[in-house]
Amino acid sequence: MKIEIWSDVMCPFCYIGKNNFEQALQKLPFKDQVEVxxxxxxxxxxxxxGETKNTLTYFREKKGFPEAQATQMISQVTQIGKGAGIDFNFETALITNTFPAHKLLHLSKKYNKSNEMEEALFIAHFIDGKNVGDVDTLAEIAESLGIDKEEAKHAVTSEELTSEVNEDIQQARNNGITGVPFFVLNGKYAVSxxxxxxxxxxxxxxxxxETVSPFTDLSNGENVCGPDGCSI
Incomplete structure (x- = not known):
């Protein structure tokens, strides 16, 4: 079963959603059959x-929220995060353009480490206060996951993975996805x-x-024949 998750590194609800989703998945007997x-x-x-802003400044300058409202929003998200096992550190979180980070995420798919990379990027941004738009920072994150630093730098600074990131973004538009996180479950259902x-x-x-498990037999199983004979 395939789960597609649209997400952005600087979205706190994406981090919360990831944790809640993974907790749910661990409870299920078919967890090993799920591809994310x-x-x-x-x-x-x-x-x-090339520019960073702290969270409070970003909400005030870019979103037009009064400081009191922005502070209250940050406090509310912090409390929700605690419920998901996340200690957000919004005081040090650096808001920046996340396109380079998305390139690194696509590079990590080559090594089957995209889930680990997503987690590492969330931690870097929300917990450690690192600049996830900075090339050297992203290269260090890649290296921590066993990915060559120079390869990571090339992936982040070149145009090789730009089309892959843009394809995801366009696919979201085509599917009417306007907010994240957005989970598509085996192409049939969605959770927003x-x-x-x-x-x-x-x-x-x-x-x-509905999409993976065998048919559920609603009959009593009588009047059928199989390799071992017939039942009446």
């Missing part, structure tokens, strides 16, 4: 890759937002039952 593909989405592509663990668990079970 991370897809790129940019919340604010207008940001300058950082839903509770129970919602993900139920959605995964329903999707598996």
């Amino acid at each position: 593909e991370w897809k790129s989405f940019q919340l604010d592509p207008t940001l300058n890759t 937002g950082a839903q509770p663990v129970e919602v993900f668990e139920n959605a995964l079970q329903q999707t598996y039952k």
Whole structure:
């Protein structure tokens, strides 16, 4: 069963959704049959890759929120994060253009490490206060996952992976996806937002039952013949 997840590195609800989704998946007997593909989405592509802002300044300057409202929003998300096992550090989080980080995510797919990369990027941004738009920072993150630093730098600075990131973003538009996280379950169902663990668990079970598991026999199994004979 394939799960496609559209996400952006600087989206706190994407990090919360990832944790809740993974908690739900671990409860299910078919967890080893689930393939997860991370897809790129940019919340604010207008940001300058060479510039960073702290979260409060970003909400005030780019979104037009009064400081009190922005502070309250950050506090609320912090509390929701704690419920998902995440200690957000918004005071040091650096808002920047995440396109380079998405390139690195696509490079990690080559090594089957996209889930690890997504987690590492979330930690770098939300916990460690690192600049996920910086080439050297991204190369260090790649190296921590066993990916060559020079290859990572090339991937981030060249145009080789630009089309792959843009394809994800265009696919989101084509599917009417306007917010993240957005989970597509085996091409049949969708879950939008950082839903509770129970919602993900139920959605995964329903999707598996309808698209993967064998037919459910609603009869009593009588009057059939098989290799070992017939039952009456």
